[in-house]
Amino acid sequence: MLNLVVFFLEENKTKAEETKEAANKLFQAMKYEAAIDKYSEAIKLNPTVAAYYANRSFAYFKTEAFGFAVADADSAIKLDPSYTKGYYRRAAANMGLCKFEDARRDFRIVVKRSPGDKDVKSKLTECEKIVKRIAFEKAIEVDSPKNLAETFDVTTITVESSYDGPKLEDGKITKEFIEEMMERFKNQKKIHKKHAFQIILAVRKIMxxxxxxxxxxxxxxxxxxxxxxxxxxxxxxxxxxxxxxxxxxxxxxxxxxxxxxxxxxxxxxxxxxxxxxxxxxxxxxxxxxxxxxxxxxxxxxxxxxxxxxxxxxxxxxxxxxxxxxxxxxxxxxxxxxxxxxxxxxxxxxxxxxxxxxxxxxxxxxxxxxxxxxxxxxxxxxxxxxxxxxxxxxxxxxxxxxxxxxxxxxxxxxxxxxxxxxxxxxxxxxxxxxxxxxxxxxxxxxxxxxxxxxxxxxxxxxxxxxxxxxxxxxxxxxxxxxxxxxx
The missing domain is CATH 3.60.21.10 (Metallo-dependent phosphatases)
Known part of the structure; x- marks a missing residue:
């Protein structure tokens, strides 16, 4: 009886590996939903492999299911606390959720374990910048901040004679202006900043x-x-x-x-x-x-x-x-x-x-x-x-x-x-x-x-x-x- 149990366990492990490989191929083909289903099959066959959860975490990440991606990364880390990729997956998913301090914590772990990985180091550096910037912005907040729109004076901006794009005459929008603007954008050119500001301020007033x-x-x-x-x-x-x-x-x-x-x-x-x-x-x-x-x-x-x-x-x-x-x-x-x-x-x-x-x-x-x-x-x-x-x-x-x-x-x-x-x-x-x-x-x-x-x-x-x-x-x-x- 014991031998039979061992046989089925080993058979399940083999099937799980085959299923994981099939999921990897689906992932490489950018069929992320199908890959998630296959990774789930592999996990059901053998729920003890951290890599299966980490791989499914990445597939969830690609479909912007960042909550599920974090949960799978958690499972991978719980199964194998030494599995560095689990921390990287969790850091990436937390970035997607704009949980920057949580992401920084995991990026630091990955950098410590892989000090030669320049890509991870750069991501940690960027994450550190975001965390510091948010802390600075909170520190300088005032109770009743004044909107920039309320003090911004667009009339002080001069449209240079060298500007060859569409112009808002008398500060009014026209169909012709938009058509010319869209064509300019299509050709990877900008409109003058004055007109961009005028458009934004006009819509804000409507809203x-x-x-x-x-x-x-x-x-x-x-x-x-x-x-x-x-x-x-x-x-x-x-x-x-x-x-x-x-x-x-x-x-x-x-x-x-x-x-x-x-x-x-x-x-x-x-x-x-x-x-x-x-x-x-x-x-x-x-x-x-x-x-x-x-x-x-x-x-x-x-x-x-x-x-x-x-x-x-x-x-x-x-x-x-x-x-x-x-x-x-x-x-x-x-x-x-x-x-x-x-x-x-x-x-x-x-x-x-x-x-x-x-x-x-x-x-x-x-x-x-x-x-x-x-x-x-x-x-x-x-x-x-x-x-x-x-x-x-x-x-x-x-x-x-x-x-x-x-x-x-x-x-x-x-x-x-x-x-x-x-x-x-x-x-x-x-x-x-x-x-x-x-x-x-x-x-x-x-x-x-x-x-x-x-x-x-x-x-x-x-x-x-x-x-x-x-x-x-x-x-x-x-x-x-x-x-x-x-």
Missing amino acids: LETPSLVDITIPQDSKLTVCGDVHGQYYDFINIFKINGVPSETNMYLFNGDFVDRGSFSLEVILTLFAYKWLYPKSLYLTRGNHETDDMNKVYGFEGEVKAKFSEEMFELFSETFSTLPLAHLINQKILVVHGGLFSRDDVTLDDIRNIDRFGKKQLEHGSLMCELLWSDPQAQPGRGPSKRGVGIQFGPDVTESFLKRNNLDLLIRSHEVKENGYVIEHNGKCITVFSAPNYCDTIGNKGAIINITSDLKLDYKTFEAVPHPNIRPMAYASQFGGLFT
């Missing part, structure tokens, strides 16, 4: 007068296109307009958060969106995403990009403007559109969303309604579960059904997650995810998608492939951490 939950009514002769994350992929972003038409009073758009970060043309994306918002305030709508926050922008590239292309002052104005963006949109009283998802509470109403005080919140308070709106994800199982990201929650089909019924709604549309075909319909057709950044980060190979909605609330899905872009890698402005996330 200060905008409620947290925006009501949208689609006129009979119009359509509204809902777009998911575009993440700084400017050339894919303008391709949406090529295949679906540019924004106009009848060709309405709702961009559902995560305009910036990851892609290295985030500045071009956000200035184009802001310019169209200024031109068509009742036809182009913008929802705040979880990447329209300071902590994300410090890690994922937008802050570095704005500073490299313009200035720290401009990033501060963007930051102040992001904290004025609305959190949700209600289409024809029946379709709720949010970036992330639903809540840890059962009793949330539309009025609760309307009453969220979002202004000035450059960071999100974990557990708040605002945080859950921007971070939560759907799950297949009923009920609620811990977030795979480590922030927000996961909510099941019954949670969606109950929320929609309580608020007399038909449908929830959200974004926040890359999908192979650009969109997915879940929760008995009541929850739709749309993601509009094809071949996300130049690595995933997914399609992008948009949803066209008519006045009678009929939905039409369009999918599209990525288009070529200049040879600038994603996260090019994210310093040493770019290599972690691409």
Whole structure:
């Protein structure tokens, strides 16, 4: 009997190794979800191997499930405290969660064990800089900080005669200005800083007068296109307009958060969106995403990009403007559109969303309604579960059904997650995810998608492939951490 048990244990170990190798091949082919399933099979066959958890941690990391990635790294370290890669995986995942002090602690362990690894040393150095910078910023905070926007005088900036780009005449936006600006961006040129500042300040003024939950009514002769994350992929972003038409009073758009970060043309994306918002305030709508926050922008590239292309002052104005963006949109009283998802509470109403005080919140308070709106994800199982990201929650089909019924709604549309075909319909057709950044980060190979909605609330899905872009890698402005996330 003992020999039989030993035989089965050894057979399971062999199968686990074969399964792990199959998972590795899927990972190398960038089929991360499939790789996660295979690593899970290997762990089930032999739950005593630290490397299996560390490998699955890396696959979770690639799908931005940073919460699960940390948990797997914890398991690897618990099984083998001497397994250095477990600490590295946990440090990387905590960077993804913007838990910089936790990441620093693990990077220090890895450096101590591998003193000759220059890559890890550079990541520790960069992490140390972020921790010190955050501590310094907290130390100089005052109780009632004055917004830069309130003291900034754009009229003092002179447009040089040598500037050959589009100009805002009399401080007013025009369709012609935007078209010329977009073409200039396409050719990797900038607009004058004065006009960039004018665009940002104009949109901030609009948003200060905008409620947290925006009501949208689609006129009979119009359509509204809902777009998911575009993440700084400017050339894919303008391709949406090529295949679906540019924004106009009848060709309405709702961009559902995560305009910036990851892609290295985030500045071009956000200035184009802001310019169209200024031109068509009742036809182009913008929802705040979880990447329209300071902590994300410090890690994922937008802050570095704005500073490299313009200035720290401009990033501060963007930051102040992001904290004025609305959190949700209600289409024809029946379709709720949010970036992330639903809540840890059962009793949330539309009025609760309307009453969220979002202004000035450059960071999100974990557990708040605002945080859950921007971070939560759907799950297949009923009920609620811990977030795979480590922030927000996961909510099941019954949670969606109950929320929609309580608020007399038909449908929830959200974004926040890359999908192979650009969109997915879940929760008995009541929850739709749309993601509009094809071949996300130049690595995933997914399609992008948009949803066209008519006045009678009929939905039409369009999918599209990525288009070529200049040879600038994603996260090019994210310093040493770019290599972690691409």
